[in-house]
Amino acid sequence: xxxxxxxxxxxxxxxxxxxxxxxxxAVVVAGLKVVRGGxxxxxxxxxxxxxxxxxxxxxxxxxxxxxxxxSIVGVQIVEGGTVEVLGQPAGAKALRRSxxxxxxxxxxxxxxxxxxxxxxxxxxxxxxASDVDRVVDEVGLGSHIDVxxxxxxxxxxxxxxxxxxxxxxxxxxxLDEPTVGLDPVLRRDLWKxxxxxxxxxxxxxxxxxxxxxxxxxxxxxxxRDGRILADDSPEGLLExxxxxxxxxxxxxxxxQAERSAA
Amino acid sequence: xxxxVTLATARRVLGQLRHDHRTLAMLIxxxxxxxxxxxxxxxxxxxxxxxxxxxxxxxxxxxxxxVTSVATLRERTSGxxxxxxxxxxxxxxxxVGYALAFGLVAVVQATVAALxxxxxxxxxxTGPFWFLLLVAVLDALLGMALGLxxxxxxxxxxxxxxxMPAFVLPxxxxxxxxxxxxxxxxxxxxxxDVLPLSYAVDAMRDxxxxxxxxxxxxxxxxxxxxxxxxxxxLGAATLRRRTP
Numbered sequence: 001x002x003x004x005x006x007x008x009x010x011x012x013x014x015x016x017x018x019x020x021x022x023x024x025x026a027v028v029v030a031g032l033k034v035v036r037g038g039x040x041x042x043x044x045x046x047x048x049x050x051x052x053x054x055x056x057x058x059x060x061x062x063x064x065x066x067x068x069x070x071s072i073v074g075v076q077i078v079e080g081g082t083v084e085v086l087g088q089p090a091g092a093k094a095l096r097r098s099x100x101x102x103x104x105x106x107x108x109x110x111x112x113x114x115x116x117x118x119x120x121x122x123x124x125x126x127x128x129a130s131d132v133d134r135v136v137d138e139v140g141l142g143s144h145i146d147v148x149x150x151x152x153x154x155x156x157x158x159x160x161x162x163x164x165x166x167x168x169x170x171x172x173x174x175l176d177e178p179t180v181g182l183d184p185v186l187r188r189d190l191w192k193x194x195x196x197x198x199x200x201x202x203x204x205x206x207x208x209x210x211x212x213x214x215x216x217x218x219x220x221x222x223x224r225d226g227r228i229l230a231d232d233s234p235e236g237l238l239e240x241x242x243x244x245x246x247x248x249x250x251x252x253x254x255x256q257a258e259r260s261a262a
Numbered sequence: 263x264x265x266x267v268t269l270a271t272a273r274r275v276l277g278q279l280r281h282d283h284r285t286l287a288m289l290i291x292x293x294x295x296x297x298x299x300x301x302x303x304x305x306x307x308x309x310x311x312x313x314x315x316x317x318x319x320x321x322x323x324x325x326x327x328x329v330t331s332v333a334t335l336r337e338r339t340s341g342x343x344x345x346x347x348x349x350x351x352x353x354x355x356x357x358v359g360y361a362l363a364f365g366l367v368a369v370v371q372a373t374v375a376a377l378x379x380x381x382x383x384x385x386x387x388t389g390p391f392w393f394l395l396l397v398a399v400l401d402a403l404l405g406m407a408l409g410l411x412x413x414x415x416x417x418x419x420x421x422x423x424x425x426m427p428a429f430v431l432p433x434x435x436x437x438x439x440x441x442x443x444x445x446x447x448x449x450x451x452x453x454x455d456v457l458p459l460s461y462a463v464d465a466m467r468d469x470x471x472x473x474x475x476x477x478x479x480x481x482x483x484x485x486x487x488x489x490x491x492x493x494x495x496l497g498a499a500t501l502r503r504r505t506p
Contacts, residue, residue, distance in 0.1 A: 036506060073348055077504045091503065096350040107341030111278045120277075123270035124351045148281060164345070 026051045026172050026203035027072055032081035034067050041067045042226045045081070049205050049219070054191075054198045056217030057207040058246070064226040065207040066104060069174050072205065073101045085172060095172075097125060100165035104176045106157040110150035114141055114160050117149055118167065127168035135163040138193055140186065155182045162190075166197075173197065173204045179213065191216040214246035222250055229253045263354045271351075271359025272366075275333070279367065285329075289367060293321040293375040301383040311470060314385040316439050318376055318394065319466040322368045322402035323459060324430055330364065330409030331422045338413070347503045356501070357410070357494055361403055368402030369395060389469035393479070397469070400486050401462045405430075407493035414500030433459035438467075458489035 027049035034042040041064045049055045057065050070076035071083050074091020083090035085099060108117045118132040136145050139159040144152060149160055162178050175194075179187045191213070194204050198218070206217070214220055214234050222230040222237075230237055230253055234246065243249035279286055297317065304310040337343040346356065372395055379385040387394060412429055416422035436446070436454040443454050443464075454460045465482035468475075 075344055075348060075504055077506050091348075093350075096348060099348065101345065101348050103341045103344065105341055107345040109274070109278060109342060110340070111281050112274070113281075116274070116277050120270055120274040121345075121349070124267050124346065124349050126266075126350065 024050050026086055027205065028082075028084045029068075029072070030082050032068070032071060032083060033079040034064075034071060034076060035079045036067065040079075040226060042071070045226070045228055047221055047228055047231055049203060051203050052198055052201055053218040054194045054204045054206060054216070055219040055221060056214055057205055057221045057223060058211055058214055058250070059207075059209065059223030059229075061209050063223045065209075065223055066176055068223070069101075069176050069205065069207060073099060073174050075101075097168060098171045100167075100170035100173045102162050102165045102173075102175045102178055104180075106149075106154075106161035108149055108157065108160050108164060110157075111148065113146050113148050114152075114163075115145045117160060118164060121164045122167045125168040131167050131169075135166040138166060139163045140189060155186070158182070159186075169202070171202060173202055173206075175204065175206045177207050177209070179206075179208065180210075187213075211245070211247040211250060220246070222246075222253065224250075224254060229257065263352050263358070264350075267351050267355040268359045268362070271356055272362035275360055275363035276366070278333075279363070289325060289329075289371055290374055293318075293325075293371060294378050296321070297375055297379050297383060301379075301385075310383070311386045312467070313439065314379050314383070315387060315394070315466045315470040316437075316463040318372060318379060319397050319401040319462050320434065320437075320439070320459070321375065322371055322398050323405035323462065324426070324434075325371070326364050326368060326402040326405035327409040327430055328405075328423070328426055330360065330406045331413040331416065331425055332419060333360075334410050334413040335416055335419060335422045343501070344505070347501065353498045353501045357498055360410070361406060361494075364406045365399055365403055368399045372398030372402075385470075387469055388471065388473045389475055389479075393475055394466070394469055397462065397465045397483065397486075400483060400490065401459075403490050404458055404462065404486055404493070407490050407497055410497035411493050411500065414497070430459075433457045436460065437463040439463055458486055461485040461489075 025048040029045055029047045032042055032045040033040060045068065057068065059065055067076060071078055072085060072090055074095065085095055088095055114136065115132060118135060119129070122129060122131050136142055139162050141156065141159055141163065144156060149157055152160065158178065158181070162175065165173060165175070179190055182190070194206060198204055217234065220230065220232055220234055220237055221228055229250070232240065237246065237249050241249040241252045243252055297314065300313060300317065301310050376391070376394055376398070380387055408429060412425045413422055416425060436450060436457055437459045438454065443451060443460060446454060461482040465479050465486065468479040468482070
C-alpha cells in the first residue's frame, strides 16, 4: 500500500554514484549504526556484497549478524548510515520480490503442511505454482510435502523456511544461520545448492557462527562486537594472516584489534 | 490491495483452522450448548426470548476477539508476520484476508446457533433471519478487529488471553443485557454509549421486538460498522514493516 514509500527518499544522484563506484555490489552498507535497547548493536559498519557470490557472514553469537541482516532486508529501524540493495534503499517496495529472507527461527506456519505453507507464500509473491515442487526438491523435503510443519524436526522446519525464501528466484538471498543443527550431509548439500544459485546469478549472504563453514564461501565477512573485522576471500584472509584456518585468523584479527586499541 | 493475495490469505487462515479440529468443533458446538443451557435455565419464562437474540450476537464477538488476538500474536512471535511484510503484500490484504476467513466462520457459527435457537429452543424472532446473520457477522468482525488491535499490546499468549476479560467483559456488563441501558446511572450510560457492543446488542434486540427492520436497527448497525473500520485502522497501524 506504499505506506513506507515516503520514508525512503530515493536520492537519484547518490544512487547513480553508487552504481558507478560499486558496479558489482548487490548490497552496499555505509556507516550503518543500529541501537537496540539503548546499546549500539552495530557501529559504523560498512561493507559490500558482490553480485553472484556466496558471502559468509561469520561471527560469534550476539555479535550483530542478525541485526545486520535485518537492516539489509529493511525490517530494522536504523539510527544512521545507508543500506542499499540492488541500487535501492533497503526495504524499498521494488525490492519485495527480489530479496528472499530467512530468519534464524523458522518463520512458517506450524499448523499448515509444507505444501500449504509454500503455496501461500508463492501466492503472495506471485510466483508460479510449479515453484512449490521445485523449492521442495531443492531443500530435499519432497517426501514430507504433505506433513504438517509442526510435526517436522527443527532442521526440517528450518528447510521449509528456506524453501519459502527460494520461491520466485529472488536476486538476493539473506539467510540467517540456515545450516544450524543440520546433519553434515544435508549441510554439504545446502552449501552446494547455495553455490549453484550463485552460479545462476543470485547473490547470497549467509550467516553462521561455525567458522568451518567459511571454506564454503566465495567471500567472507568476519564480525565481532558490532564491527566488521575482515572483508576478504577465504584464501586472501589466510594468506594475509598466515593462519592455518579461519578460526585462528579470526583470533589473530581480534588480538590485533585489541593491541592497536590499547 | 491485490485480490489474489487477499484470497490466498483467507484460504491460508481457513486452512489453519481446518487442521485444528478441536477449535473448529468448539467454534460451532460451544454457542449451541450455552444457548441450550440458557433456554433450560429460563424454561417456562419469557426471559429467554429477550436474552437469546442478543446472545447470538455476543458469541461471535467474544470468540472472534479471542481467536484473532491469539492468532495475530502467533504471527508476530513466530516471525511469519515479519516475513510477510518483507513480501509484496499490503497490510489491507492481510487484514481483509483475516476478515473474510473469520467472517465465513461467523456465518456458519451464527447460522447453526440461530437455527437451533428458533427451532428446538423456541426462540421468538420477529425480524428477518438474514438480518440476524448480518448482525452476527458484523459482531464477529468487530471482535476480530478489536482482537487484532489489542494483540499489538500483548507480548505473550497469557497477556493476550487476559485482554478478553479486560476488553470484553466491561462491554458485556454495560451493553444493556443485564440492566437496560436507559435505566443505568448517567455515568454508566455515557460509557455504554461509546462502547460498540452496546449497538450490536441493540440491533439484535430490535429483531426480537419489531417486525421487519426498524430504522434504529440500521442506525445501530452503522455504528458497529464504523467501529469495525476504526478498529481495523488502528490494527493496521500496529503492523509495522520496520521494528526496533
